Amino acid sequence: MTNDLTFAGKMPVVINKNTSSTDLFEPIKSNSCDITIVSNKILSDLYTSDKKGIICKVEKITGEKTNTLFEGYMTPNTYSQHISPNLDSIEMTAIDPLATLKYIYIDSIVEKAQTIKFGVLLGKILSEVMVDIKYLIVENTVTYDSNQTVLDLQVQTSNFWDEGDNSMSCYDVLAECLRLFGLTITLTGEYYVIYSVITDHNFGSSNKRNFTRYGINDDGTL
DSSP states (O other): OGGGOEEOSSOSEEEEEEOOSSOTTOSEEEEEEEEEEEESSOOGGGOOOOTTSSEEEEEEEETTEEEEEEEEEEEEEEEEOOOOSSOEEEEEEEEOHHHHGGGSBGGGTSOSSOEEEHHHHHHHHHHTTOSSOOEEEEEOOOEETTTEEGGGSEEEGGGGBOTTOOBOBHHHHHHHHHHTTTEEEEEOSSOEEEEEHHHHTOTTOOOOOOEEEEEOOTTSOO
């Protein structure tokens, strides 16, 4: 199908930063990508009801160097195409793995009554939507008990079910855990990054910031 695609317009690929204008300490900053192409065929390959059915990857190639600008999944069934023998414009939207977590619920990953390290929980969540991103960078702002980090903190999974026994989405679980410590996660294109929102807004600080890089295995272990 790749050879059938022709980009359209002056800005056929637009990467959007989906941030809140009211939530200064937003714990998840996700991205989306709008793509416009033209075709005189009915591109049935683009139709899917699977939240991870079609992978979208945008790369910038400069000589022998390739940088990933966006990586994610096309939103299920959200593209529009007129049925016509003419060359028609087709608009598609893809969302990054973090936004895809809204469609995955925590009961598919962990049991209700268990205690688990946040790092283990985080790895399990990211592995559900991981494409080619293999690294996580975490700012070292939360430490305790001989250099234990935020990833070592114990989480009680019972908190992720409401009184009606309905489980939260993985997106909401991740957001609530990070918000407790003033942390935000985003996807840069090649790395997941967890960083301190509070430090970001401490404009008078000239202190160096310290991060640790973790590899993400296919099974979600860090």
